[in-house]
Amino acid sequence: MKILVISDSHGHTSSLEMILNKERDCDMIIHLGDGADDMGPLIRYTAGKPVYLIRGNNDFGVNIADRQVIKAQDVTIFACHGHRLYVKYGLEKLYFEGMKENARLCLYGHTHYQALEEFNGITLMNPGAVANKRYAIAEIDGSAFTVFLKSL
Numbered sequence: 001m002k003i004l005v006i007s008d009s010h011g012h013t014s015s016l017e018m019i020l021n022k023e024r025d026c027d028m029i030i031h032l033g034d035g036a037d038d039m040g041p042l043i044r045y046t047a048g049k050p051v052y053l054i055r056g057n058n059d060f061g062v063n064i065a066d067r068q069v070i071k072a073q074d075v076t077i078f079a080c081h082g083h084r085l086y087v088k089y090g091l092e093k094l095y096f097e098g099m100k101e102n103a104r105l106c107l108y109g110h111t112h113y114q115a116l117e118e119f120n121g122i123t124l125m126n127p128g129a130v131a132n133k134r135y136a137i138a139e140i141d142g143s144a145f146t147v148f149l150k151s152l
Contacts (some may be wrong), residue, residue: 001073003028003138004123007081007109009035013042018129018152020088023137027070032109033081034058035130055106056081069101075142076101082108082126091117092123096118099127105138105145114149123147 004026009016017036020029021048030050031039033056039046055066067080078098083091087108099122100108106124114128125147128134133152138145 001028001140002026003030003072003140005032005107005125005127005136005138006100007032007034007127007129008056008112008131009038010129011035011038011109012131013038014075015133017045018043018133019135022152023135026137027051030054030070030079030107032056032079032107032127033066034105034109035064036064040131052079054079054081054109057083067097069103071138072138075105075140075145076103077105077107077138078103079107082110085110087126088108092117094124095119095122098124105147116147116149125149 004023021072030052033054036059053064055064066104070077077099108126114134115126117124127136137148
């Protein structure tokens with residue numbers, strides 16, 4: 001299973017469209033906020049795929065959750081924007097929230113910087129900002145997964 005993870009598009013729909021077009025073979029899409037509604041005009045790229053949208057601190061007037069727990073094959077994923085967990089100041093709160101959910105993969109955005117860390121069996125990943133042409137791919141095979149930080 002191939003999951004496209006994006007965040008912080010901030011209205012940069014041309015960059016978002018380029019990423020969606022490049023990774024059109026993905027099986028699932030997770031947008032971690034700050035531009036979740038940017039996906040609307042690009043619905044043709046999401047046909048038949050589960051799409052998870054997370055509310056970020058700049059997503060005003062959208063009625064979507066600010067965190068989600070997603071099951072992808074045998075991997076539990078905790079997804080949030082990160083601002084409520086103060087990810088700009090450290091990842092401890094993110095890690096503990098992921099632990100509470102029995103997640104092995106914790107996804108966050110907000111900082112606009114790509115990051116990939118593993119701590120005590122939990123992988124913490126930020127795909128970077130679509131606004132900066134950054135994104136990530138998570139490939140899941142049963143209970144095993146690999147994460148790739150990418151750019152256009």
